Amino acid sequence: MAIKKKYRLKKRIKNFIVFYSFICILFVASYTLSRYVETSTETGGIDIAKFNVSVNDKNVIDGKPFILNYKEISNLSKKIVPNATGFFEFVINPEETEVSLEYVLTFDLSELDSDFKLTYFTVNDLEEHYDITDGKTIKGDILLPSSEHGFTSEDITTIKVYWNWEEKEDIINPDINDYENKNIDVIALVKQKLK
Numbered sequence: 001m002a003i004k005k006k007y008r009l010k011k012r013i014k015n016f017i018v019f020y021s022f023i024c025i026l027f028v029a030s031y032t033l034s035r036y037v038e039t040s041t042e043t044g045g046i047d048i049a050k051f052n053v054s055v056n057d058k059n060v061i062d063g064k065p066f067i068l069n070y071k072e073i074s075n076l077s078k079k080i081v082p083n084a085t086g087f088f089e090f091v092i093n094p095e096e097t098e099v100s101l102e103y104v105l106t107f108d109l110s111e112l113d114s115d116f117k118l119t120y121f122t123v124n125d126l127e128e129h130y131d132i133t134d135g136k137t138i139k140g141d142i143l144l145p146s147s148e149h150g151f152t153s154e155d156i157t158t159i160k161v162y163w164n165w166e167e168k169e170d171i172i173n174p175d176i177n178d179y180e181n182k183n184i185d186v187i188a189l190v191k192q193k194l195k
Contacts, residue, residue, distance in 0.1 A: 049098035050150055055188045056091055082113070082167035087160040092190065094142055094157075098150035100193040101142040105159070108185040109136060113165065121161045132161070141193055 053059070080086065094101055107118060120129040121138050132138055138161060145151045 050096050051099065051192070052094075052096050053101065053190045054093045055190065056089075057093075080116075080163075080165065082115075082165050085119075085162065085164045087162045088186075090159040090161070090188070092142065092157040092159065094145075094151040094155055094190075095153055096150045098145055100144055101190055102193040103140055103142065103159075103191075104187075104189045105138045105161070106187045106189075107136045107161075108183075108187075111182045112184065113167070115167050116165045117163065119162045119164050121159055124158055125160070143193065 090105060092101075092103060109116060109118070118132045118135060120132060122129060123140060130138070130140070138159070140159070142151070142155065142157055145155065
């Protein structure tokens, strides 16, 4: 009988150790799993850069045509005439925009006389002249806002696109319909400058 009691005691101790080990394994497993299963949800704010650009006081985002401001250098009639030169003026206002910009202005000159040419453009009345791509497109950059809050009124860019109408033939009594109320469509694209 002593052997049976000893055997039962060993069996009880063995069962207790197995049961205790099983409980310990469950506890450790649940603790380990809890580190990987727990979730939390948080909200973080992201600042989005402002983009607000106008060309000649028209917002370029809405896609509406804008008025061409032009000045004639050699004529006092305030109209474009043959054998004259002048410029179109564009004021790009990027106030409060917080990204570097690039601009493209494309002119449709198809309604005008073939002798009417865009010659060059200047930026902010500086003496440096820039070429006009393919005779109808100008491109440039407005880099880095001057303050941490974006471009300011000091960053307004004035572009003057110079033209020349050198009529090679003598025009005697020109047909008024040929030289009145012609359109120059201008497409202004101002977008974020990417690297």
